[in-house]
Amino acid sequence: MDVHSPIKNEYVLEMRDICKAFPGVQALDKVSLRVRRGEVHALVGENGAGKSTLMKILAGAHPCDAGEILIDGKPVEISDPITAQRLGISMIYQEFNLVPSLSVAENIFLGRLPAAWGWAHLNRNALFASARELLDRLHLSVDPGEKVKYLSVAKKQMVEIAKALSLQAKIIVMDEPTSALTLAETETLFEMICHLKDQGVAVIFITHRLEEVFAIADRVTVLRDGHYIATRDICEIDQPTIVSMMVGRELTTLFPKVETKIGDTVLEVRNVNKEGALRNINLKVRKGEIVGLAGLVGAGRTDLAKVIFGIDSADSGEILIDGLPRPIRSPWQAIECGLGLVPEDRKEQALFLARPVRDNISMAVIRLLSWLGFAIRHRQEDDLVARYIRQLNIRTPSAMQLVRNLSGGNQQKTVIARWLAATPKVLIMDEPTRGIDVGAKAEIHALMGKLAQEGVGILMISSELPEILGVSDRIVVMHEGRITREFDRSEATQELIMQAATGREECGEGQ
Amino acid sequence: MKEHAEPITCVAKPARVGFYARFLDWIGRQIFQMGVLVGFLALCVFFTLTSPYFLSFDNMMNVARQISMIGIIAVGMTFVIIAAGIDLSVGSVVGLAGCITAGLLRDGIPMPVAILTGLSFGLISGIANGFLVTKGGLPPFIATLASMSVWRGLALTYTQGYAIFGLPKGFGFIGRSYMGPVPTPVVIMFVVFAIGYYVLNHTAFGRYVYAVGGNIQAAKLSGVHVDRTLLAVYGLSGFFSGLSGIILASRLMSGQGAAGTGYELDAIASCALGGISLMGGEGNLVGTIIGAFIIGVLANGMTLLNVSSFYQMMVKGLVIMLAVFVDLKLKARREKK
Known part of the structure; x- marks a missing residue:
């Protein structure tokens, strides 16, 4: 772990021993983060490691249960997003906080349009000139x-960054900024x-994406399962070390693989194409087989599931x-053909939060x-x-409990049920x-093994490599459709x- | 490096769906309905104290008869709102369905045929709304606002602004007769309530209505026929509006182009008072029934107290504001728990 520095104010941001619990999960347990002035600090960890929760606390979106935050060496209380903004903290989320129907300039200065601009006579020239100056500072066209x-x-992201700069941000947090970029x-x-x-x-x-960490970051902090693991200078660490810090456990103990008898092909995808998403996909899933579909976000895995x-x-x-051959044109037809889908986002796509567990299961x-x-x-x-x-x-407590009152893991189990x-x-x-805790995770993996034993074919999309490696009988990797x-x-x-997921090596059956 | 902490899991109770657990749950849900119920009873106590006639059986039946038309419409409206929609056309459908039935009766068409035609019109108008919303992709507010205007215009054109009189005497049976001591419209209203309650709580279709309103995407991915469900929901609303229109025509013994004007607002208000979330996916028909009674009691009580109808409108508006505000606060509290 890194050395306590005697120099005052070397760190623009210090988060000390931050704790945060959600119903059913200890999301953060005494996590610390120190960020130096003018550095690029990478925050890495598996899904559910607590990165986003930590950043939401910094942005004032969640209160923390314990711990303190120092900006420029002074302790601060970040109770809401506006306070965070005033302290010079800007967040750039994956979903943008921009108003689509307004201009770039208006978005940058939104909420801070000088009074005269707010009325009928909007001084566009002055507004645009200020925006142009800001964009030039970032060499943006x-x-x-x-x-x-x-x-x-990509341009929207740039606008968000310009907006952050206009707010005199000292610290800009970017949550997976490259996931949708070319x-x-x-x-x-x-x-x-x-x-x-x-x-x-x-x-x-x-x-x-760890390659990006090495391309851009000065230092890196690793979190795992809500715990602080380490902070290192980028020059003194390599990729496998980071991966082992992120995973930090024996794969075999977490994913006990059940041996199953694999039968005939039950699902076959033949030469499927979809403009801008899928190119010549051929895939088979057999009875009792778990096929892991790996790849980066945006590789087309979810698009394939949707098709x-x-x-x-x-x-x-x-x-x-x-x-x-079955022409499947809507989910109910898919269900009649014997397919099921546990979607990516359980709250948006699967659950009826205001309804009881009973209605959700049946x-x-x-x-x-x-x-x-x-x-x-x-x-x-x-x-x-x-x-x-x-x-x-x-x-x-009962089948009539509303699903919104369950923990994430139990909600997911309801969807699977x-x-x-x-x-x-x-x-x-x-x-x-x-986004579910380790215990529930293991239960779900065990369940998948049992389903396979009963002869169900499973196509599992996962971004967690240990999960893919631990659960699958066969692994299919996608890259750019x-x-x-x-x-x-x-x-x-x-x-x-x-390597296959980043497109560095292409061989095998997929052409 | 630190050791793994044990993940904290929530209270692990064995999942039992015993009678006792279900009973407790049922009581719990009823209590949240109580907020409105308490308001309703308070209102009744107030009017009882200020007007001796209020609590009499005759007056109670009078209140029930006055709200029967709105109550029937509100049942359909509850389905629509739970499915995350809204139906503004109900008042116009009341008017036009009444006029169609009255017109046919005046021309000597047999009563069953005339009534069935009026009901069919209601059903078809509702399904048309459903088509505009599902296939046409119009927002429910706009689609039904438009059809509200079309049907009202058609009703006024058909009657040329005059009432249709000369209906056979037997037609008055629906709106004016009694079954024992209870007015027939009140009996019809309770039958409609019972059917609506059963369908919403004990049928697959009822589940789909909640599903579509609560999370349309999840409903689709669970194999629910979303479009069919919405067509049926709007169809129900139209059908009940048609029924309500025929009762009104029978009560008035005439078809009037302007009949039912403003009914959509009272029906929506009944739902809102009953705690049906306008965001969809939540609420129960029991709430709507109480909501409809609050509106009826309020109007009746104030009339007994000689409050001018102008003041009545203001009081009604304020009561709706207050009731929905309290309901929202109660819900927010429950969610924090």
Whole structure:
């Protein structure tokens, strides 16, 4: 761990022993972070390590349970986002806080338009001139008069950064800023980060891509499962060391792999293409097999899941279930064909938060549980729900508890229970353990093993390599809409998957 | 480096769906309905103390009959609002359905045919709203605002601004007769309440209504036929509005182009008073029933106290504001818990 420095104010930001608990999870346990003036500080860790929670505390979006925050050596109380802004902290989230229908200049100065500008006579020239000056400081070629909705993601990000600068930010936090950028755009962003550095602004950079850490960061702090692990200068560390710090555990103990008998192909994707998302995808899932679909965010894994499940339509290609081509044009048809989907974002795409656990579990089969598809047979429903609550060990006081009151892990188990109740032949699981605690994670992995034993084919999308390596029988890697490589369980390693996922090596069946 | 901490899991109780647990849960849910119920009872006590006639059986039946038309519409409205929609066209459908039925009766068409035609119009108008919302992609507010205008215009055109009189005497049965001591419209209202309650709480369709309103994307991904559900929901609302229009025409023994004007607001207010979230996905029909009764009691009580109808409108508005405000605060408190 790094040495306490005697020099006062060397650090623009110090977060000491920050603790934060959410219902069911200790998100942060005595986590510390020290950021020097004008440095690029990378914050890395697996999903659920606590990076975002730590940054939300810094931004005043969450209160912390314990610990203190010092800015320029002085203790501060960050009770809300406005205080954070006043202290010179700016956050750039993955979803932008921009008003799409306003111009770039108006967005930069939003909320601070001088009174005269607020009225009918908006002095556009003065406004645009100030914006132009700011954009020039960042060497940005964006027209201040352009409406934000017409900008690319990269340009929107630039506007956010310009806005942060106009707020006299000393510390800018970027949460996965490159996840939606092309390579060229990433380069531009990195140049801009260098300009920010020159102006003495500290940048906290959250990323999953370790290459970027080495390309841009001065120092790196690693978190794991809500704990502080280490802070290192970038010149004294290498990629495998960071990975081992992030993972820090024996894979075999966390993901006990169940041996299953693998049967015939149950789901086959043939030559599927979709403009701008998928190119010539061929994929098979067999009975009792867990296929891990790896790749970076934006590689097209979720797009593929959406096509298979009938949410989006493909431009060409076909889906075969049990060897028969099935035209699937909507999720209910997919369900009739024996597919199930545990989507990426359980709150947005899966749960009815204001409804009880019971309704959430029985939703996909409620018609089948009803007399003439109409009148619910309550006895049957209650039995089914009770069975799955028991089988999945969902911790809830009763089946009538509202789902919003459950912890993340139990919510996810509720979603999985819904699909188990529908007894699918193939279950697609998109990031099945994102943002849930370690214990629930292990339970879900064990459950997947059991499902496979019962003959269900599972297609699991995951961004966590240890999970992919631990759970899958076969691993398929995607990069920019194509399958770049396929591995057998025995031959895959983190390095090989990473290489295929970043497109550095292309061979294997995917062409 | 530090050791892993044990993950803190929430209170682990064995999941039991016993009778007792369900009963407790049911009581818990009823209590949140109590806020409105308490307000309703307070209102009744106040009017009882200020007007001796208020609590009499005759007056109670009078109140129930006055709200029966709104109450029936509010049942459909509850479905629409829980599905995260809104139906502003109900008042106009009341008017036009009444006029169609009255017109056919005046021309000597047999009563069952005339009534069925009026009901069918209601159903079709609702399904049309549903199409505009699902296939057309119009926001429910705009779609039903437009059809509200169209149907009202059509009703006024059809009647040329005059009331349609000369209806057969038997038609008065629906709006004017009694079943035992209870007015027929009140009986119809309670039957509609009962059907609505059953459908919303004990059928697959009811579940879908909550699902679509609560999280439309999740509903789709769970295999719910979202469009069909919405068509049915708007269809129900239209059908009940048609029914309400026929009762009103029977009460008035005439078809009037302007009948039912403003009913949409009272129906929406009943839902809001009953704690149905306008964001969709939440609420129960019991709340709507109480809400409708609050509106009825308020109007009746104030009339008994000789309050001018202008003041009545103001008081009604203020009561709605206060009730919804208290309801929101109670809900926020419950969520913090």
